[in-house]
Amino acid sequence: MTFFPLFHNTSSLKALLIGGGIVAKRRAKSLIAAGVACDVIATAVSDDLTQIIKSSGGSVTIGAYASDESMLGYSLILALTNDRTTNQQVAIDAKAMGLLVNVADYPNEGNVIFGATIDRSPMTIAINNGGASPVLSSLLRQQLEQFVPQAYGHLASLVGGYRQQVKDALPNTADRSIFWHKVLQGPVAEAVFSGKQDEAEKLLKNHLKKVDKGLDKLMSSGEVFLIGAGPGDPDLLTIRAFRLLQKADVVLYDALVSDGVMALVPESVERVYVGKRRANHSVPQTGINQLLVDYAKQGKRVARLKGGDPFIFGRGGEEIETLAEQHIPFQVVPGITAASGCSAYSGIPLTHRDYAQSVRFVTGQLRDGSVNLAWSELVVEGQTLVFYMGLNGLRHICGQLIAHGMDKKMPVALIEKGTTQDQRVLVSDLLGLPDIIESEQVMSPSLFLVGRVVELHDKLAWFTSSRDV
Numbered sequence: 001m002t003f004f005p006l007f008h009n010t011s012s013l014k015a016l017l018i019g020g021g022i023v024a025k026r027r028a029k030s031l032i033a034a035g036v037a038c039d040v041i042a043t044a045v046s047d048d049l050t051q052i053i054k055s056s057g058g059s060v061t062i063g064a065y066a067s068d069e070s071m072l073g074y075s076l077i078l079a080l081t082n083d084r085t086t087n088q089q090v091a092i093d094a095k096a097m098g099l100l101v102n103v104a105d106y107p108n109e110g111n112v113i114f115g116a117t118i119d120r121s122p123m124t125i126a127i128n129n130g131g132a133s134p135v136l137s138s139l140l141r142q143q144l145e146q147f148v149p150q151a152y153g154h155l156a157s158l159v160g161g162y163r164q165q166v167k168d169a170l171p172n173t174a175d176r177s178i179f180w181h182k183v184l185q186g187p188v189a190e191a192v193f194s195g196k197q198d199e200a201e202k203l204l205k206n207h208l209k210k211v212d213k214g215l216d217k218l219m220s221s222g223e224v225f226l227i228g229a230g231p232g233d234p235d236l237l238t239i240r241a242f243r244l245l246q247k248a249d250v251v252l253y254d255a256l257v258s259d260g261v262m263a264l265v266p267e268s269v270e271r272v273y274v275g276k277r278r279a280n281h282s283v284p285q286t287g288i289n290q291l292l293v294d295y296a297k298q299g300k301r302v303a304r305l306k307g308g309d310p311f312i313f314g315r316g317g318e319e320i321e322t323l324a325e326q327h328i329p330f331q332v333v334p335g336i337t338a339a340s341g342c343s344a345y346s347g348i349p350l351t352h353r354d355y356a357q358s359v360r361f362v363t364g365q366l367r368d369g370s371v372n373l374a375w376s377e378l379v380v381e382g383q384t385l386v387f388y389m390g391l392n393g394l395r396h397i398c399g400q401l402i403a404h405g406m407d408k409k410m411p412v413a414l415i416e417k418g419t420t421q422d423q424r425v426l427v428s429d430l431l432g433l434p435d436i437i438e439s440e441q442v443m444s445p446s447l448f449l450v451g452r453v454v455e456l457h458d459k460l461a462w463f464t465s466s467r468d469v
């Protein structure tokens with residue numbers, strides 16, 4: 001290892017930037033943002049840089065680097081001029097004075113280099129490759145960014161405040177390590193990541209109370225993630241959904257969750273199919289609610305994967321009601337609902353200033369299996385209707401919309417298996433669609449969109465592999 005990572009307390013650093021160009025500006029910005037005091041010496045300094053330095057309380061001196069005297073009082077020197085000999089001299093002088101010095105583009109001429117950083121203060125991750133390739137460091141940083149939730153810093157701050165208390169409660173190092181692993185990988189951390197800071201603190205305090213009764217009590221607390229799996233294309237999963245799937249012990253999923261999404265669940269995770277088909281529930285809803293509770297009570301991290309978004313015709317609300325009653329920690333991860341996915345992948349915007357000012361998601365099937373909707377509310381100009389679960393009642397729905405005054409030539413698009421490799425888009429109108437879907441043998445899941453926005457499909461769907469009728 002040529003460069004050993006050390007983390008400097010920014011309040012004890014005072015930096016002198018020698019040079020006033022673009023790199024100086026970039027460095028000044030990031031150093032000042034981190035709390036480092038910066039001054040500049042350069043023969044020419046851009047207005048931008050002057051402004052940045054002055055507004056942070058620093059000084060700008062116009063002139064060439066003349067002698068090591070100008071370095072007195074600084075702990076970090078940056079050689080950033082476009083004159084190589086000057087930069088070399090700066091480095092020699094700074095090293096002779098025992099200072100930290102960085103030379104732009106020549107990592108080995110100075111004694112410190114800058115890394116690519118991920119800032120989740122107070123948590124910081126720095127990457128370097130000895131100056132071989134800053135771009136490579138930056139690419140690695142981009143990859144890591146996805147796996148480090150934004151709220152990691154909040155988590156660090158929260159647990160930092162309890163470090164001493166936990167030390168007092170658990171004097172044994174091994175016990176303490178178990179405790180912190182449980183906290184940092186369990187519901188406390190997840191509560192922070194999902195923005196519930198107060199909830200997290202409450203859980204942490206509860207954990208501490210349980211410590212008195214023995215660590216095994218603490219080990220037995222499970223949690224549930226109610227995750228929206230999106231409409232099919234696994235790329236549409238959110239980063240949070242993906243992360244939680246990686247740490248789940250068991251996944252409960254149903255028919256709408258695509259094979260592509262299931263392929264992202266690690267092999268080691270137990271899979272439980274709780275699929276429902278219309279009027280033929282393989283596990284009744286109350287059974288699913290209970291299963292979630294049972295697994296969580298065994299101390300498991302349970303991922304409940306649901307197609308689309310859990311709160312849009314997904315009965316997610318019913319599932320978490322039971323969890324709340326049983327005081328089981330849970331979080332809901334939103335997903336891309338079928339209407340959004342199908343709209344994007346078929347080139348039919350749900351709203352458009354010229355065609356639709358509102359959009360309405362409607363279920364085509366009521367609890368008792370009937371289709372009895374507030375038809376007159378649906379027949380409104382400038383509105384897009386999206387019918388979920390309406391395939392069986394499609395003829396009836398189209399007929400009723402016409403009967404309640406909608407133009408029988410109103411464009412309609414039926415989207416089958418939206419966002420998947422097998423997506424099909426059938427475009428017709430209210431009058432024609434019912435016959436078309438019979439001859440085309442449309443499969444589930446399918447939804448249909450009613451409204452003038454469907455006219456945009458021809459223009460915008462060039463990128464899809466859809467087939468039109």
Ligand code: SAH
Binds near residue numbers: 311313336390415
């Ligand atoms: N929670 C889900 C909807 C569940 S209701 C969501 O937010 O998307 C199930 C209905 O959603 C299906 O009957 C169908 O109408 C629609 N649907 C789900 N996935 C779909 C897909 N990939 N393509 C078309 N329709 C879909």
